[in-house]
Amino acid sequence: MPEWNLKRFFGVAPLLLLAACGSSPQPSTQTSSSAPAANLPEGKVDPATAGTISGKVLFQGEAPVMPVIDMSSNPNCERQHPTPFRAETVVVNPNKTLRNVYIHIKDGLTPARWAPPAQTAKLDQNGCVYAPHMQGILEGQDLEILNSDPVNHNVHAECQKNPAWNESQAPRAEHKFKKFSNEETIFPFTCSVHPWMRAWIGVSKHPFFAVTGPDGSFRIEGVPPGTYTVEAIHEKLGAKEGKLTVAPSGAATIEFTYGS
Amino acid sequence: MAANSVYRPGLNRWSILLSVCTLMLVVAGGLVTSRDAGLSVPDWPLSYGKLMPPMEGGIFYEHGHRMIATMVGMFTIVSMVWLARTEKRKWLRMLGVAALLAVITQGILGGMTVLLLLPWWVSTSHATLAQLFFSTTVAISMFTSAWWLAGPTVTKESVAAPIRRLSLLAPILVVCQLALGAAARHKAIGSIYHICGSPIVAGVILWLCLRISLHYSQHLELRRAALTLAGITFSQVFLGIAAYMTRIAYADAVQPMPLMVTFTVLHVAVGALTLASSVALAIIVRRNLSPLEAA
Numbered sequence: 001m002p003e004w005n006l007k008r009f010f011g012v013a014p015l016l017l018l019a020a021c022g023s024s025p026q027p028s029t030q031t032s033s034s035a036p037a038a039n040l041p042e043g044k045v046d047p048a049t050a051g052t053i054s055g056k057v058l059f060q061g062e063a064p065v066m067p068v069i070d071m072s073s074n075p076n077c078e079r080q081h082p083t084p085f086r087a088e089t090v091v092v093n094p095n096k097t098l099r100n101v102y103i104h105i106k107d108g109l110t111p112a113r114w115a116p117p118a119q120t121a122k123l124d125q126n127g128c129v130y131a132p133h134m135q136g137i138l139e140g141q142d143l144e145i146l147n148s149d150p151v152n153h154n155v156h157a158e159c160q161k162n163p164a165w166n167e168s169q170a171p172r173a174e175h176k177f178k179k180f181s182n183e184e185t186i187f188p189f190t191c192s193v194h195p196w197m198r199a200w201i202g203v204s205k206h207p208f209f210a211v212t213g214p215d216g217s218f219r220i221e222g223v224p225p226g227t228y229t230v231e232a233i234h235e236k237l238g239a240k241e242g243k244l245t246v247a248p249s250g251a252a253t254i255e256f257t258y259g260s
Numbered sequence: 261m262a263a264n265s266v267y268r269p270g271l272n273r274w275s276i277l278l279s280v281c282t283l284m285l286v287v288a289g290g291l292v293t294s295r296d297a298g299l300s301v302p303d304w305p306l307s308y309g310k311l312m313p314p315m316e317g318g319i320f321y322e323h324g325h326r327m328i329a330t331m332v333g334m335f336t337i338v339s340m341v342w343l344a345r346t347e348k349r350k351w352l353r354m355l356g357v358a359a360l361l362a363v364i365t366q367g368i369l370g371g372m373t374v375l376l377l378l379p380w381w382v383s384t385s386h387a388t389l390a391q392l393f394f395s396t397t398v399a400i401s402m403f404t405s406a407w408w409l410a411g412p413t414v415t416k417e418s419v420a421a422p423i424r425r426l427s428l429l430a431p432i433l434v435v436c437q438l439a440l441g442a443a444a445r446h447k448a449i450g451s452i453y454h455i456c457g458s459p460i461v462a463g464v465i466l467w468l469c470l471r472i473s474l475h476y477s478q479h480l481e482l483r484r485a486a487l488t489l490a491g492i493t494f495s496q497v498f499l500g501i502a503a504y505m506t507r508i509a510y511a512d513a514v515q516p517m518p519l520m521v522t523f524t525v526l527h528v529a530v531g532a533l534t535l536a537s538s539v540a541l542a543i544i545v546r547r548n549l550s551p552l553e554a555a
């Protein structure tokens with residue numbers, strides 16, 4: 001009996017293993033755009049009529065104090081931060097605005113197939129922190145992932161609408177080039193070697209997105225005239241939306257307010 | 261059945277060593293989850309393409325867990341071979357084989373969960389099988405002990421306080437409770453099910469242990485086993501509350517907080533001890549009490 005069990009087990013085990021490997025999400029750098037998108041007209045900006053959407057994300061009330069990240073068990077990370085590094089979950093700028101808010105046109109655009117830009121988006125790991133913390137990329141755009149640190153990282157793209165993947169990246173290893181072919185707002189990149197590491201990426205179908213910076217403002221250019229729903233998404237404080245109309249060659253503005 | 265088995269101190273000590281190492285392995289595995297280190301080594305069975313990656317940050321926990329697991333796997337092979345070559349009791353030889361099968365399955369589940377990016381059902385199976393494997397090693401330690409081989413002190417089950425069935429219910433409930441805890445930990449379900457399960461499981465254990473101390477207090481083995489189970493369960497409930505409170509207190513933490521990790525991992529480890537002691541008590545009850553029907 002025991003012998004039979006063992007034989008049976010060793011017969012099955014490799015199959016299990018194969019199944020495990022076979023169905024593991026295969027990170028792919030070549031992803032083709034889906035068939036329906038191919039039928040859409042190509043998205044183009046008409047400089048004669050294009051307008052802009054700009055605005056600010058305000059934060060009301062007392063700014064939350066972010067905890068200092070304890071990197072003491074990772075000397076190679078700690079060494080790179082002469083001053084304590086605080087979490088970037090909620091960053092309120094000195095002018096009472098909110099940084100790292102992803103802004104995009106959620107609704108109202110004529111469906112079109114926007115070609116990804118030639119330039120790559122970059123995600124760096126530096127000081128065991130991701131930079132930038134939040135960014136938007138286009139469907140099919142190259143995301144170049146760098147490791148500027150003297151340590152190993154694992155890069156885990158925790159996508160839901162794109163195939164998730166988790167890969168290691170050694171110090172000075174070759175840069176990774178990744179594409180995401182499905183619109184997805186927003187998903188985190190995490191590293192389990194350094195559990196505080198977290199970056200966010202929004203994958204957009206169209207180029208009309210922006211992220212608020214150190215003054216809490218944003219600006220989206222080349223917007224075709226029209227009436228749009230604009231959505232602001234913060235990793236912790238959630239999403240808000242508003243409507244606006246961009247006149248031909250017009251400049252529309254919108255403000256979002258978070259906090260108490 | 262034990263009549264023709266000889267006490268082998270070496271085998272017994274080896275079995276105890278395997279149990280102790282397995283408990284360490286459970287702690288290491290609990291640390292991997294609590295430190296969110298499960299995916300810090302994306303490849304398996306190698307780690308960063310090597311047998312020994314730099315042990316930094318989460319890699320320390322994940323690779324450390326793999327190293328202890330490899331050791332426990334090897335120890336289990338030795339146990340199986342040792343039992344197969346020297347043990348007269350066939351069922352115990354089979355238990356050695358079962359332990360080895362469990363530990364191999366456990367290794368594959370561990371690898372699968374890494375390669376599949378921690379799907380809850382693989383992680384939960386891995387965590388639950390770990391608990392069952394630990395109890396198996398404890399049972400083997402018990403079966404190879406001089407105390408076990410000296411034979412039971414059989415008494416009749418009391419009509420007023422039957423416990424043969426109740427003693428089986430306890431480990432079954434503990435396994436369910438452990439699985440609920442593991443599922444909550446791997447975010448398959450809310451922790452509410454595990455929390456609601458605890459008074460039921462603790463209640464049944466308390467009932468069983470009270471019955472033993474009230475009706476079978478003259479039976480030394482039963483009394484000791486019941487007292488051990490009651491003590492461990494009491495600690496476990498306390499640790500569970502502590503783990504939950506730290507979880508609430510650090511809900512907004514951006515990295516695993518040491519106090520939360522400590523209480524949670526202790527809760528996992530004492531959970532393993534709860535199951536093992538409830539299994540041991542059930543075995544002792546069923547060995548030492550002749551059933552009512554036969555009386």
Ligand SMILES: [Cu+2]
Binds near residue numbers: 193
């Ligand atoms: Cu990292």
